[in-house]
Amino acid sequence: xxxxxxxxxxxxxxxxxxxxxxxxxxxxxxxxxxxxxxxxxxxxxxxxxxxxxxxxxxxxxxxxxxxxxxxxxxxxxxxxxxxxxxxxxxxxxxxxxxxxxxxxxxxxxxxxxxxxxxxx
Amino acid sequence: xxxxxxxxxxxxxxxxxxxxxxxxxxxxxxxxxxxxxxxxxxxxxxxxxxxxxxxxxxxxxxxxxxxxxxxxxxxxxxxxxxxxxxxxxxxxxxxxxxxxxxxxxxx
Numbered sequence: 001x002x003x004x005x006x007x008x009x010x011x012x013x014x015x016x017x018x019x020x021x022x023x024x025x026x027x028x029x030x031x032x033x034x035x036x037x038x039x040x041x042x043x044x045x046x047x048x049x050x051x052x053x054x055x056x057x058x059x060x061x062x063x064x065x066x067x068x069x070x071x072x073x074x075x076x077x078x079x080x081x082x083x084x085x086x087x088x089x090x091x092x093x094x095x096x097x098x099x100x101x102x103x104x105x106x107x108x109x110x111x112x113x114x115x116x117x118x119x120x
Numbered sequence: 121x122x123x124x125x126x127x128x129x130x131x132x133x134x135x136x137x138x139x140x141x142x143x144x145x146x147x148x149x150x151x152x153x154x155x156x157x158x159x160x161x162x163x164x165x166x167x168x169x170x171x172x173x174x175x176x177x178x179x180x181x182x183x184x185x186x187x188x189x190x191x192x193x194x195x196x197x198x199x200x201x202x203x204x205x206x207x208x209x210x211x212x213x214x215x216x217x218x219x220x221x222x223x224x225x226x227x
Contacts, residue, residue, distance in 0.1 A: 037216070047156075047164065047207055047218040060214040063121055096163055104170050105211035106154035110163035 002026040004097050004111035012118050018087050022080040022097030022111060030075045035100040037107060038071060038082045040093040048093075050082065052100055087118045122146050122212050126219035132227040133198055141193040141222045143208035148188045152211040155184055155193045158221075159204045167206075168193065198224075 008020035022036070029036060037052035051061035053071045061069050068085045080097055094115050098107035123146040133139050143153065151171040156164035166175050168184040171191055181196040195202055203226055208219040 039218075046221045047158075047209075049209070049216040049218060052214070052216065054214070058214075063215075098163075101169070104154075104173070105152055105216075106166055106169040106209065107156075107164075108166045108169075108175070110165075113163055 002099065002109050004099065004109060006095060006097055006111045006114040008095075008114055008116065010115060010117060012087055012091075012116065013120055014088050014118060015086055016118075018082070018084040018091065018116060018118075020082045020095055020097075020114065020116070022082070024078050024080065028075070029073055029078050029080060033102055035102060036071075036073070036080045037098050037100050038080075039096045039098060039107070039110075041096070041113075042090075042093045050084075050095075053080070089118050092116065092118050121215065122149065122210055122217055124208055124210055124217050124219035126206075126208060126222050128222060129220070130223045130225060132225050134227045135198055135200060137198045139195050139198055139224060141195075141206055141224075143186075143191045143193070143219050145189045145191075145210055147212075149210045149212050151187045153184075153186070153191050154209045154211075155182075156207045156209065157202075157204045158207065164207060195224075 003025045005023045038050040051071045053059045070083045094113040096113045097111045099109040125144045127142045153171045155168040158164040172184045205221045205223045207221045
């Protein structure tokens with residue numbers, strides 16, 4: 001059974017780098033039938049797509065975040081990671097990782113989310 | 121960038137009602153559209169993919185339609201478990217966007 005679990009520091013100061021990990025169980029992240037994405041949700045607001053990692057190291061990011069975001073995979077640990085540089089209070093949100101189904105290009109399995117607060 | 125606009129922002133309805141939520145894309149996305157349901161404190165749940173394909177386990181009172189730039193999610197005979205926020209999401213040229221959401225609340 002496929003499961004995703006996000007982890008990382010809950011509190012950051014402005015200008016720091018946010019680093020989150022998504023541990024995937026039940027399937028290899030290197031499988032050709034799976035892509036992986038990150039989505040966030042500020043408190044009381046809607047969902048915002050951050051980026052998706054495809055095969056052959058091809059990553060695509062939201063244009064509004066592209067300059068500050070990096071997504072990478074560690075197949076030896078079966079983990080996905082997200083880094084957001086130079087955070088501000090506007091980066092305060094619940095961060096989710098999710099599987100993108102190759103055939104339908106939708107996120108069908110989500111982690112439970114992890115809350116990140118940026119505050120001085 | 122493709123913008124997704126959902127309407128209405130909030131919809132008040134009663135148990136047993138039929139409700140229709142709309143999602144409009146700023147340019148054609150063919151049928152690459154999904155609908156999600158989210159309840160407070162929970163991760164979104166996928167309901168529909170490719171505009172009209174119901175996911176396994178989703179009750180048949182949910183249905184999706186549309187293509188190009190205009191899409192709808194219809195819930196027939198609204199049930200207590202259906203009061204939630206619904207989001208559409210598009211995929212185009214590897215870039216994805218969510219709509220701002222429609223909250224379905226009890227009248």
